Amino acid sequence: xxxxxxxxxxxxxxxxxxxxxxxxxxxxxxxxxxxxxxxxxxxxxxxxxxxxxxxxxxxxxxxxxxxxxxxxxxxxxxxxxxxxxxxxxxxxxxxxxxxxxxxxxxxxxxxxxxxxxxxxxxxxxxxxxxxxxxxxxxxxxxxxxxxxxxxxxxxxxxxxxxxxxxxxxxxxxxxxxxxxxxxxxxxxxxxxxxxxxxxxxxxxxxxxxxxxxxxxxxxxxxxxxxxxxxxxxxxxxxxxxxxxxxxxxxxxxxxxxxxxxxxxxxxxxxxxxxxxxxxxxxxxxxxxxxxxxxxxxxxxxxxxxxxxxxxxxxxxxxxxxxxxxxxxxxxxxxxxxxxxxxxxxxxxxxxxxxxxxxxxxxxxxxxxxxxxxxxxxxxxxxxxxxxxxxxxxxxxxxxxxxxxxxxxxxxxxxxxxxxxxxxxxxxxxxxxxxxxxxxxxxxxxxxxxxxxxxxxxxxxxxxxxxxxxxxxxxxxxxxxxxxxxxxxxxxxxxxxxxxxxxxxxxxxxxxxxxxxxxxxxxxxxxxxxxxxxxxxxxxxxxxxxxxxxxxxxxxxxxxxxxxxxxxxxxxxxxxxxxxxxxxxxxxxxxxxxxxxxxxxxxxxxxxxxxxxxxxxxxxxxxxxxxxxxxxxxxxxxxxxxxxxxxxxxxxxxxxxxxxxxxxxxxxxxxxxxxxxxxxxxxxxxxxxxxxxxxxxxxxxxxxxxxxxxxxxxxxxxxxxxxxxxxxxxxxxxxxxxxxxxxxxxxxxxxxxxxxxxxxxxxxxxxxxx
Amino acid sequence: xxxxxxxxxxxxxxxxxxxxxxxxxxxxxxxxxxxxxxxxxxxxxxxxxxxxxxxxxxxxxxxxxxxxxxxxxxxxxxxxxxxxxxxxxxxxxxxxxxxxxxxxxxxxxxxxxxxxxxxxxxxxxxxxxxxxxxxxxxxxxxxxxxxxxxxxxxxxxxxxxxxxxxxxxxxxxxxxxxxxxxxxxxxxxxxxxxxxxxxxxxxxxxxxxxxxxxxxxxxx
Numbered sequence: 006x007x008x009x010x011x012x013x014x015x016x017x018x019x020x021x022x023x024x025x026x027x028x029x030x031x032x033x034x035x036x037x038x039x040x041x042x043x044x045x046x047x048x049x050x051x052x053x054x055x056x057x058x059x060x061x062x063x064x065x066x067x068x069x070x071x072x073x074x075x076x077x078x079x080x081x082x083x084x085x086x087x088x089x090x091x092x093x094x095x096x097x098x099x100x101x102x103x104x105x106x107x108x109x110x111x112x113x114x115x116x117x118x119x120x121x122x123x124x125x126x127x128x129x130x131x132x133x134x135x136x137x138x139x140x141x142x143x144x145x146x147x148x149x150x151x152x153x154x155x156x157x158x159x160x161x162x163x164x165x166x167x168x169x170x171x172x173x174x175x176x177x178x179x180x181x182x183x184x185x186x187x188x189x190x191x192x193x194x195x196x197x198x199x200x201x202x203x204x205x206x207x208x209x210x211x212x213x214x215x216x217x218x219x220x221x222x223x224x225x226x227x228x229x230x231x232x233x234x235x236x237x238x239x240x241x242x243x244x245x246x247x248x249x250x251x252x253x254x255x256x257x258x259x260x261x262x263x264x265x266x267x268x269x270x271x272x273x274x275x276x277x278x279x280x281x282x283x284x285x286x287x288x289x290x291x292x293x294x295x296x297x298x299x300x301x302x303x304x305x306x307x308x309x310x311x312x313x314x315x316x317x318x319x320x321x322x323x324x325x326x327x328x329x330x331x332x333x334x335x336x337x338x339x340x341x342x343x344x345x346x347x348x349x350x351x352x353x354x355x356x357x358x359x360x361x362x363x364x365x366x367x368x369x370x371x372x373x374x375x376x377x378x379x380x381x382x383x384x385x386x387x388x389x390x391x392x393x394x395x396x397x398x399x400x401x402x403x404x405x406x407x408x409x410x411x412x413x414x415x416x417x418x419x420x421x422x423x424x425x426x427x428x429x430x431x432x433x434x435x436x437x438x439x440x441x442x443x444x445x446x447x448x449x450x451x452x453x454x455x456x457x458x459x460x461x462x463x464x465x466x467x468x469x470x471x472x473x474x475x476x477x478x479x480x481x482x483x484x485x486x487x488x489x490x491x492x493x494x495x496x497x498x499x500x501x502x503x504x505x506x507x508x509x510x511x512x513x514x515x516x517x518x519x520x521x522x523x524x525x526x527x528x529x530x531x532x533x534x535x536x537x538x539x540x541x542x543x544x545x546x547x548x549x550x551x552x553x554x555x556x557x558x559x560x561x562x563x564x565x566x567x568x569x570x571x572x573x574x575x576x577x578x579x580x581x582x583x584x585x586x587x588x589x590x591x592x593x594x595x596x597x598x599x600x601x602x603x604x605x606x607x608x609x610x611x612x613x614x615x616x617x618x619x620x621x622x623x624x625x626x627x628x629x630x631x632x633x634x635x636x637x638x639x640x641x642x643x644x645x646x647x648x649x650x651x652x653x654x655x656x657x658x659x660x661x662x663x664x665x666x667x668x669x670x671x672x673x674x675x676x677x678x679x680x681x682x683x684x685x686x687x688x689x690x691x692x693x694x695x696x697x698x699x700x701x702x703x704x705x706x707x708x709x710x711x712x713x714x715x716x717x718x719x720x721x722x723x724x725x726x727x728x729x730x731x732x733x734x735x736x737x738x739x740x741x742x743x744x745x746x747x748x749x750x751x752x753x754x755x756x757x758x759x760x761x762x763x764x765x766x767x768x769x770x771x772x773x774x
Numbered sequence: 775x776x777x778x779x780x781x782x783x784x785x786x787x788x789x790x791x792x793x794x795x796x797x798x799x800x801x802x803x804x805x806x807x808x809x810x811x812x813x814x815x816x817x818x819x820x821x822x823x824x825x826x827x828x829x830x831x832x833x834x835x836x837x838x839x840x841x842x843x844x845x846x847x848x849x850x851x852x853x854x855x856x857x858x859x860x861x862x863x864x865x866x867x868x869x870x871x872x873x874x875x876x877x878x879x880x881x882x883x884x885x886x887x888x889x890x891x892x893x894x895x896x897x898x899x900x901x902x903x904x905x906x907x908x909x910x911x912x913x914x915x916x917x918x919x920x921x922x923x924x925x926x927x928x929x930x931x932x933x934x935x936x937x938x939x940x941x942x943x944x945x946x947x948x949x950x951x952x953x954x955x956x957x958x959x960x961x962x963x964x965x966x967x968x969x970x971x972x973x974x975x976x977x978x979x980x981x982x983x984x985x986x987x988x989x990x991x992x993x994x
Contacts, residue, residue, distance in 0.1 A: 291989040294835065294963040299986075322863020322883050324982040346986060348838060350868070350880060352920030355838045373993050394865045431865050433920060455808025456865045465866050489808075489865070495982070501806035 029053035029125035031061075031118060033132050040133035041105050043112065045258055047132070049101040051090070053122025059090040059099055060121040067117045067129055078129025079119045093122055105134055109191060109266060112136045113656070138191075139173075140732070141166050141262035142245050142271040144543075146700060150733035151221050153701050155539070157240065157272050157532035159547045160231035164271065166245060168213055168220040168260065171738025175258050176213040176220070181247040183224050184208045188242035188269035198255035200246055204228055208248070217736045231275035238281065238338045238524045240272030240532035272532035276547035278517035281338035288375045289326070292366045295359050297346035299325050300367070301332030302379060303339055311384035313423075313527045314367070317344035318360045318403075319493070320394025320429075327493035331391070334516040335523060341383050343367050349395040353433050356399030360390060361412050368416035386421045387527050391519070393492055394457060397430030401439045401446075401471050408442055424526040426519070428492045429457045432470040436625040439471060443565070445526050446475035449515075451487030452709035452720050453502035459721045460714035462607035464623040469721075473602065473621040473628030478526075478565040480537045482518055483723050485557035485709040487511050502711035502720070504555035514558065517546035538562035538726060543702030559706050561663050562726045563768055570657060570771040572645050572749060575599050575629040584769075588646035594753055596643070597632040602765065608715025611669040618668035618708070618722040619765060630767035634672055637761030640754035642685075645769060647746050652689070654743045657771035659728040660684060667763040668708040668719035679704040681758030685750040686734045686741050693750075694740030696733045697758060705764065722765055728772065809864035812918055816869060817932055819941035821913040822855030824889070825972070827954040828896070828904030835962040837895050839877040839921035840929075846895040846962070848904045851969060852878065852913075853952075853976055854892060858885040860915050867918030872936070874911035875929050877921050881969045887977035891969050904956055909946040912936050963991075 030052040033039040041047060051059055066080020079085070093099055111134045120127040140154035145165035152167035164185070170177045185204040189197075202208040205228035213220050224245070231241050244263025246255050255261055263270025283303035291297040303309060315335055317328045325344045332342040345363035348355040371380040392400035406412045407419045426447040432439055450459065450468050457466045464470070472481050488500020491511040498507060521536035535544060541558035550556050563569075573584035581596045582589060590596075602621035609618050615632055622628040635641035654660075666673045666680055681704035687693035698704055705727070708719040734740045741747075749769065754760060830848045837846045852873070860869050862885040871878040873894040884890040896906035916932035944952075959965050970987035973980055 289985070289989045290992050291963075291986075292992050294961070294966055297986045297989050321865050321868075322885075324986060326982045326986060350921065351838045352922035354922050358838075370992055429865075455806055458808075463866065497807055499808050501808055 029120050029122040029127040031120040031127040031130045033130055038131045040135055042135045043105050043107045043137040045105050047103055047105050051099040051120040051122065052097055053093050053125050055093050055095045055097050057093045057123030059093050061088040061090055062119045064117050077119060077126060079117055137261060138264035139260060139262055141168065141260060143167055145221050145223060150736045151217050154730065155535060157274055157535040160273050160275050161227040163223045163227055164225040166222055166224050167217055169217045169736055170215050170220060173260060176249065177215050179249050180210055180212050181249045182208040182210050182251060184246045184248060185225055186244050186246060188244050188263055191264055191266045194255055194264055200248060200253050200255060229273045231273045238520065238530060239274050239277050242269035242272055244270040268531055274532050277520050278513050278546045278548045280334065283337050283339060285333050285336040287332065290374060292370060295346050295348050296363060296366050297325055298363060298367065299344045301336035301342040303336055306378065306382045309382060312339055312341050312382055313384050313387035315340050315342045315389045315391060315523060316364050317342065318347045318392035318396035318399050320396045321349040323393060323493055327495045330494050330512040330516060331519060334520060338520055341379060347396050353395060353398050353402050356395050357403035357406055360399050360403040361414060365414040365416050385417050387423055388417060388421050389424045389523055390422060391426040393428040395431050397427030398432060398439045400425050401427060401441045402434060404444055405438060405440045426522060427471055429454055429489055430468050430471050431457055431465050432467060433465050435623060436474060441471060441475040443477040445477050446472065446479045447522050448472045448481040450483045451489060451491060452483060452485040452711060453487055453500040453505055454489040455499045455501040456489040459620055461604035461609055467620040469621045470623055470626060473626055479563050481561045483559040484514065486555040502709065506553060506555045510550035510553045510556055513548060513550050538728060540702040557706065559723050559725045561724050564772055568773045570651055572651060572769040574768055575631050584645050586648050586651060588648045590645055592643040594633045594635050594641040594643045597634060599631045600629055602628050602630045609668050609719065610715030610717055620721045630765050632765055634763035635753040635761055636672060640752065640756045642750050642752050644748050644750040646748050652746050654731055654746050654771055656773060657731060658774040659730055659772040660749065661726060661728045661772045662769040663724040663726045663767050664705045665722040665724040665765045666705055666707055667765060668722055669717040670763040672761045672763040675761055676759055677707050679706060680762050683752040683757040684729055685752055686746055687748045687750065688741035689745045689747045692741045694734040695752060696729050698727045699758065809862045810859045813869060816917045817914040817936040817939055817941055818860060819914045820857060823908060823913065823944040823948055823952045824855055825853035825954060826908055826952045827851045828956040829965065830898060830958050831961060833961040839879050841923055841925040844895065848898045849893050849895045850904060850906050851965065852892045852894060853972055854890045854913065855888055856884060856890050858888045861885050861890055869915035870919050870921050870924060872916050872932055873913050875933050877924055881966060882973045882977050882980050882983055884977050886979050889976035891972045891976065893965060908944055909949040910943050912941045912943045914941045
């Protein structure tokens with residue numbers, strides 16, 4: 006007999022003598038349904054007939070089930086538990102005191118309960134266990150929402166703390182000591198809550214008031230060390246604790262940012278474009294025809310374990326010895342980097358073959374290359390491929406061939422390739438052949454590229470096609486003023502356009518961002534990930550070439566499902582008034598068209614073409630999006646109604662979308678500059694809150710002002726990803742109920758930022774942490 | 775009975791449940807060092823034969839510069855004088871170098887020197903001699919394409935177009951002056967190492983290519 010059946014029989018017996026009675030009551034901290042941080046005090050109260058036996062039933066499902074014809078608010082799943090609590094005191098009240106349980110597996114979970122007192126059964130109650138690890142550290146903002154909670158801080162930059170009294174009401178009126186401590190794991194915190202502040206100023210005492218503005222403080226002016234532990238590329242890890250009871254321990258109702266098995270509260274990052282801790286050895290050798298290899302590795306590799314491998318595939322007319330900036334940088338952080346002779350002139354198929362054969366050769370000859378110095382030190386299951394130009398398409402093609410079994414290497418498989426990165430790739434072979442599939446994919450594009458130009462006249466020269474085909478996590482970095490040759494370290498920028506950036510600045514950016522990409526994907530490095538999605542204006546390597554006025558960087562980020570819930574990606578439900586998730590789309594902004602992000606003519610000239618300037622797709626591709634405009638005649642909006650499955654946004658941390666300004670359009674050129682607008686969330690009770698996209702840094706960049714490709718100035722439409730933290734909508738307990746959202750509305754026009762504009766919009770979604 | 779506070783019991787139960795459940799244009803255009811325009815019309819002749827060295831191979835290799843990917847057992851290693859703009863490296867389609875009815879493999883780039891070192895596969899006659907008469911074989915650049923996609927039909931079309939445009943084979947005296955004794959290579963790697971000397975001699979600025987081709991062979 007199943008546990009469930011036993012439970013129902015027992016309950017049936019309890020209820021049998023009586024009809025359903027509701028004299029019994031069950032509350033958690035005085036509420037029927039409670040959500041509370043793990044580890045905080047909890048009071049469970051049961052009331053009922055004195056002297057009657059009290060039982061508490063706990064389950065993972067709310068039911069209801071019908072028992073003897075009566076609905077009982079519990080699921081009675083096989084996991085159901087029955088607790089006998091003795092007899093009801095004479096007072097008719099039974100209080101159970103404790104704390105919300107702390108099991109890591111319980112985070113976000115809800116348990117359901119009923120109390121049975123004698124023959125009386127209570128209504129259902131529930132307890133949702135919230136993660137004790139809360140976001141406290143961040144960058145203070147001058148205006149609402151007052152804080153941008155982040156994990157990564159550049160060394161020397163101030164660190165702030167912000168406590169929202171609506172979330173943590175027990176802090177109001179209290180004084181807390183704020184500690185910055187070396188990171189401890191969740192288990193370590195549970196074993197030892199001792200607080201040892203490591204900052205120059207702390208611990209500091211603060212009085213907490215009734216608003217987040219009052220509770221936002223700079224707690225460190227940039228004094229923390231950025232030296233990571235051995236074997237970690239970037240980020241010294243710290244936790245932040247607010248000791249509310251002043252006992253020098255993390256306990257009781259104290260707040261903590263960093264109570265996690267793996268993730269610290271914050272990371273202080275050194276200048277990641279600078280070399281890492283290892284000296285680098287470079288070797289040149291060949292295994293035969295088209296097996297020339299230029300390999301970089303840490304000089305102390307003999308004392309190291311297995312290191313991930315980055316394979317570099319050069320472009321046409323290039324040379325495999327032209328990527329020292331990549332090789333030296335990653336090897337200094339504990340990677341093996343092999344740049345190989347690439348057979349690009351015949352075409353992409355042959356280029357992809359040499360990517361495959363060289364990877365296989367290296368892994369198969371570790372015992373003989375340079376006397377076997379690499380033997381036992383290359384992790385053939387953690388490989389990244391990066392290719393330039395034809396080689397950039399070649400690495401995507403190589404993965405496609407690998408995945409489809411058209412090439413079977415002896416020493417690695419498709420699953421061993423952890424990411425693919427393409428620098429200004431061509432697109433000769435098109436959909437179905439040059440395809441990163443579901444592999445994490447990263448794209449580099451130079452706005453001044455005079456070879457793979459990105460102009461609408463040539464599908465082969467439109468690098469974004471490959472990004473549009475990637476269906477896994479994908480990122481891009483667009484660099485104004487950077488030429489095709491700037492990405493390698495030989496002569497020639499192969500560039501045209503205004504304000505050219507040049508090689509030194511380009512390589513500085515490459516060193517930092519490639520390290521971040523590789524470490525994030527392969528090692529799950531947490532601060533590295535923030536370099537990939539936080540806007541350049543907000544967060545970039547310390548040594549970024551800020552002194553070069555031509556440097557202008559736009560980033561896109563798209564996480565693979567299931568980390569996202571798509572509101573509208575414009576891939577399905579192609580009517581303008583219907584989102585891909587099935588919700589209504591409405592508003593006063595002029596919706597121009599929804600369709601393939603493909604400029605169909607041969608230029609970027611403004612000519613009323615719906616998708617002028619878009620180069621994310623060609624015929625046969627899938628990447629679609631929306632074009633809309635607001636003409637300066639007043640405020641305009643675009644609203645996405647949320648279907649029931651998307652109305653509870655609590656599991657998500659950000660609202661994310663990507664947008665671009667449409668090049669050469671009069672509404673773009675009328676006010677050339679960073680575009681801003683706002684996004685409003687409204688709940689089912691019509692309570693709303695609005696956040697401007699410029700609150701956390703930059704807006705949507707204007708197109709690079711390059712001429713050619715028709716008449717006018719402005720290169721291809723350059724998407725940027727914007728992530729707005731959902732918590733920004735509900736500071737101080739105001740704003741919509743995030744569990745019952747009705748709509749997401751984009752607000753354009755003079756009241757919200759840029760007075761006019763024509764934009765592309767795509768990937769409107771909710772993103773998990 | 776006094777009110778009990780079975781904290782541990784409750785908490786353990788809940789824990790058990792949970793665990794079980796599961797800039798604007800600041801500067802004007804400074805320069806444009808992109809590739810030059812492609813030729814308006816192809817095929818284009820004007821290729822000068824400087825050196826031609828027939829070779830045979832102990833170990834055949836695949837000629838990746840044809841869609842049919844034929845096996846190569848012999849060929850001719852050529853040094854050619856070319857218009858540098860035709861071989862300027864570009865990531866898009868490049869003019870394809872043909873030797874008669876065969877595509878040639880360009881080993882170096884050559885846009886700065888105007889010299890291309892190339893290999894063209896060729897048959898061997900009954901006496902073991904490479905059978906390619908360059909005095910009857912036009913050398914030209916055909917329409918821009920990816921050589922790996924060039925098939926027999928394309929080759930035939932290009933050759934016909936070259937002849938129609940009056941592109942002719944090198945004169946016999948020039949062929950005679952360019953000819954070098956036939957050599958025997960073990961494999962295509964040896965061909966490329968040999969070619970490194972030609973590149974160094976005729977396109978000396980391509981130092982990275984030369985050093986790469988001469989990189990130490992693993993195991994030797």
